[in-house]
Amino acid sequence: MSMFSIGLSGLNAAQNALNTTSNNISNVYTPGYNRELTILGQQGTTAGGVQVNDIQRQFNQFVASQLNAATSSSSALATYENQISQIDNLLADREAGLAPLMQNFFSSLEDLASAPSDPAARQGVIGTANTLTSQFRSFDGYLQDMQQGINGQISDEVTQINNLTEQMATLNREIALARARSGEAPNSLLNQRDQLVQELSERMDIRLNIQDGKSYNISLPNGQPLVAGTNHYRLEAMDAPNDPQRTVIGYRASGGNLVAMPEDTVKGGTLGGLMSFRSETLDKTQNQIGQLAVSLVMGFNEQHAKGMDLNGEQGGDFFSIGTPQAYSHSRNTGTAQVEATSFDAANIDQLRATDYTVRFGNAGDPPQVFRKDNGQQLAADQVAWDDATGTLGFGGITLEFSGTPANGDRFEVQPVRRATAEMRSEIIDLDKIAAAQPSNPDDDPADWLMTGTGDNRNALALQNLQSKALVAGRSSLSQAYGGMVSDVGNQANIVKVNLDARQGLTAQLKAVQQSESGVNLDEEAANLIRYQQFYSANARVIDTASTVFDTILGLRN
Amino acid sequence: MRISTVTMFEQSVSSMNRQQGDFLKVGQQIASGRRVINPSDDPQASSRAVGVSQAKAITQQFTDARVSARNSLSQAESVLNSVSDAVISAKTLLVQAASDTFSDIDRQSVASELRGIYETLIGQANATDGNGRYLFGGYRDDSPPFARTAGEGVQGAQYIGDENTREQRIDSSRLLPVADNGKSIFQSVPSGAGYVARAERDTGGQSIGTQAGFERNQGSVTFSGPSRVNPDDPAFGGSFTLQFTEDADGVMQVNAVDGEGNIVLEAEEYVPGSAVSFGGVSITLKGTPVDGDQIQLRPANAEGANKDLFKSLKDAIDVLEMDQEGTPENRAHFRNTINSVMRELDNSLDNVLTVRASMGARLNELDVVDAVASNRMMNYEKTLSDLVDLDYNEAIAEYSLRQVGLQAAQRAFVDVKGLSLFNFL
Numbered sequence: 001m002s003m004f005s006i007g008l009s010g011l012n013a014a015q016n017a018l019n020t021t022s023n024n025i026s027n028v029y030t031p032g033y034n035r036e037l038t039i040l041g042q043q044g045t046t047a048g049g050v051q052v053n054d055i056q057r058q059f060n061q062f063v064a065s066q067l068n069a070a071t072s073s074s075s076a077l078a079t080y081e082n083q084i085s086q087i088d089n090l091l092a093d094r095e096a097g098l099a100p101l102m103q104n105f106f107s108s109l110e111d112l113a114s115a116p117s118d119p120a121a122r123q124g125v126i127g128t129a130n131t132l133t134s135q136f137r138s139f140d141g142y143l144q145d146m147q148q149g150i151n152g153q154i155s156d157e158v159t160q161i162n163n164l165t166e167q168m169a170t171l172n173r174e175i176a177l178a179r180a181r182s183g184e185a186p187n188s189l190l191n192q193r194d195q196l197v198q199e200l201s202e203r204m205d206i207r208l209n210i211q212d213g214k215s216y217n218i219s220l221p222n223g224q225p226l227v228a229g230t231n232h233y234r235l236e237a238m239d240a241p242n243d244p245q246r247t248v249i250g251y252r253a254s255g256g257n258l259v260a261m262p263e264d265t266v267k268g269g270t271l272g273g274l275m276s277f278r279s280e281t282l283d284k285t286q287n288q289i290g291q292l293a294v295s296l297v298m299g300f301n302e303q304h305a306k307g308m309d310l311n312g313e314q315g316g317d318f319f320s321i322g323t324p325q326a327y328s329h330s331r332n333t334g335t336a337q338v339e340a341t342s343f344d345a346a347n348i349d350q351l352r353a354t355d356y357t358v359r360f361g362n363a364g365d366p367p368q369v370f371r372k373d374n375g376q377q378l379a380a381d382q383v384a385w386d387d388a389t390g391t392l393g394f395g396g397i398t399l400e401f402s403g404t405p406a407n408g409d410r411f412e413v414q415p416v417r418r419a420t421a422e423m424r425s426e427i428i429d430l431d432k433i434a435a436a437q438p439s440n441p442d443d444d445p446a447d448w449l450m451t452g453t454g455d456n457r458n459a460l461a462l463q464n465l466q467s468k469a470l471v472a473g474r475s476s477l478s479q480a481y482g483g484m485v486s487d488v489g490n491q492a493n494i495v496k497v498n499l500d501a502r503q504g505l506t507a508q509l510k511a512v513q514q515s516e517s518g519v520n521l522d523e524e525a526a527n528l529i530r531y532q533q534f535y536s537a538n539a540r541v542i543d544t545a546s547t548v549f550d551t552i553l554g555l556r557n
Numbered sequence: 558m559r560i561s562t563v564t565m566f567e568q569s570v571s572s573m574n575r576q577q578g579d580f581l582k583v584g585q586q587i588a589s590g591r592r593v594i595n596p597s598d599d600p601q602a603s604s605r606a607v608g609v610s611q612a613k614a615i616t617q618q619f620t621d622a623r624v625s626a627r628n629s630l631s632q633a634e635s636v637l638n639s640v641s642d643a644v645i646s647a648k649t650l651l652v653q654a655a656s657d658t659f660s661d662i663d664r665q666s667v668a669s670e671l672r673g674i675y676e677t678l679i680g681q682a683n684a685t686d687g688n689g690r691y692l693f694g695g696y697r698d699d700s701p702p703f704a705r706t707a708g709e710g711v712q713g714a715q716y717i718g719d720e721n722t723r724e725q726r727i728d729s730s731r732l733l734p735v736a737d738n739g740k741s742i743f744q745s746v747p748s749g750a751g752y753v754a755r756a757e758r759d760t761g762g763q764s765i766g767t768q769a770g771f772e773r774n775q776g777s778v779t780f781s782g783p784s785r786v787n788p789d790d791p792a793f794g795g796s797f798t799l800q801f802t803e804d805a806d807g808v809m810q811v812n813a814v815d816g817e818g819n820i821v822l823e824a825e826e827y828v829p830g831s832a833v834s835f836g837g838v839s840i841t842l843k844g845t846p847v848d849g850d851q852i853q854l855r856p857a858n859a860e861g862a863n864k865d866l867f868k869s870l871k872d873a874i875d876v877l878e879m880d881q882e883g884t885p886e887n888r889a890h891f892r893n894t895i896n897s898v899m900r901e902l903d904n905s906l907d908n909v910l911t912v913r914a915s916m917g918a919r920l921n922e923l924d925v926v927d928a929v930a931s932n933r934m935m936n937y938e939k940t941l942s943d944l945v946d947l948d949y950n951e952a953i954a955e956y957s958l959r960q961v962g963l964q965a966a967q968r969a970f971v972d973v974k975g976l977s978l979f980n981f982l
Contacts, residue, residue, distance in 0.1 A: 525978035
């Protein structure tokens, strides 16, 4: 073998190495790029010279998987934190929050007790009541907007995920083709595919299974496949079967049916963050606000009806409020429908900030009622079922059914979730505030006798409601509100702390991953000089060979 | 460990971000003066702050209630002050008028003076607060509680308010009466007031005397007293009627029966100028009775006894305006009525003073509760401040520290960015 060909192999190798280095430098900031190394080897057994054995992609599957898992959970926490901080901020307002407005309202009742027939005091009560109810409504409106925002975001995420899985399936095929064509690993396609896995991990937690060391198969945490070889399966955003106002993830099963996945299937990534925030915090906060509003309204109206207004009539409803929501499950087979829902004033102490599932059994048997927050079934004595009229009472509400339920039919009941949206102050006429109590309270309200315009006993009783255990028979309004603040605050705090920890871990893993796969410009600069010199040296070899050759040729001259 | 260029860059940026976040948080705390801005900053403190601020709001409500209670009570108290003055002047006038040296004309002029006082008193009893609400009508504060009645002589006054007392919650467990009703002020006597006598005979229905169902005595008997001599007497505390009857021999006899008609004093011969005692009371009698004349002795708060201040004054004016025509019977009727009225006015004055004293006590109570509440308020403020407010010294130190941290992170970024082998090629 000649010096020429040795020099030439060196030039080739140097050029390859310089190419690799240039490629590394140019992709220093490319997401998903893994640095490449030119692996040189000795050529042949006797001939001498150098050859490029491989352009090796510096990729560690083990570290990448760890990083992806960490990314998934910190992305979930970041989404959660982003959402919960909105409620956290909402509760932070000390001046316009619900607590000060409730205080103002009860303070205006104190004014009323001081001057029960004074129009200014009465106007004060109506004004503060309006402010209070509108703030309750706007608070609930904000939370409802968040619910709808989450529905929209879930749809977006699902679309993105479908795009990613589709691309993944395409890449699987292209990589297989490229391998078959050249026998070499197509580094840039591999990088793209690993980058897709990472992007997918940011959106949800997935399971990656590498088939034969080549093809990537992706499945959901519950094992259902998303990408299998060159096939991909679509997720769909759909209305929850138990609540048409709620978007959940649906998976099209092999039979072609769209099946809603349980909400806790996906826990990681943006999607998981949204789902956990919604079921752990948003639903709960909305229910707590609803419970607070309903308890206030029912308690206040009850006391107001014990009094008499300036016209000598029994106090009417001071506030109005929405009704409990009930949805029949989309796969019910019976004819039963919920016709009417109402709050049960006599048992309002049993009102809880939770949703319920009602499940019918054999015909005539009382249905089973499950609390959704802790999954417990209500004891038989807490459920009142009248089979003749189809009236079901539990947890401070009453449902009226029509039709015949089939065994296994289910209904989703949200007693207080949307009640706040309809909270309004009903008193417009100053005279209609019932500040007085009748002189014969035990008689029929129609026969009540007015004591006088100076009677402030009912105003005092109304004012005293602020210290009464109106909410669930256990806590006062402000205690319940304080409990909610504490719940949200704690949850936000926990999420923040977890997020910090997760992000720290993710950053570390990222550094580890980068230490192996990332490009260091100083290193590449050094390589550039090295391979440049390598190239020059090989050129010199050819030059020398040429000189030697010329010397030989020159011998004849 | 190999460090990639991206890692160097990202680490610098993220540490700058973190420093900036911390720096801004302290800045926000300083600007708002609060340590806990969002509930998540300190969930326990935030939740307790809701409770404390509710307690504060309630305390404030009670403070406001005390302001209006004090207002009502002071107004009522000042009215009662004038009322007691008026009653005292009425009594002075009656003492003058009782003098034997006064002629009918003199008594007329006293009567007209007394009418003035009477009208003033009714005006006081119908006093209103700043909002036009009547002070002494109980719950019926929208119309004058004392309405005028028609009839012979001076127009009377009838109470048409109710017997309720408006209360206000001035502390968590204290309902304070803030407006006493007219009946308890002007138509009541304090417990423990003694016996009051009226000298009139029973007509069995017709009312032409000062009392319903009675007419004036026909004789000239007058009384002084009655006074309490033996409160342990079993009959003491009941109402008695002293009756004069002429026996078969034409001797005037006197006896006494209680409310049920049981005899408490056996008939005995009437001796003018002597005292008779029965049922624990004693009364001195003078003058000449006629058969059938009576004197009623009742505990001041008994059924049938006059407790109405306005009625007493009306009776006094009516007899003052009466033409005595110099007869001993008229004179006796005048003296007896003035005697009764004087004692009734004493009782009424005592009652007004008692109510006034109770108002004073309530005003004092308000002061005491105010002092307690302002202490409590300060405690709440302090607790609230400890829970959520910022310690400025600590915060400003933190602020400077964060500033240094941020500057250091920025410096580090600039330095790292400047270090590249390419700069030397």
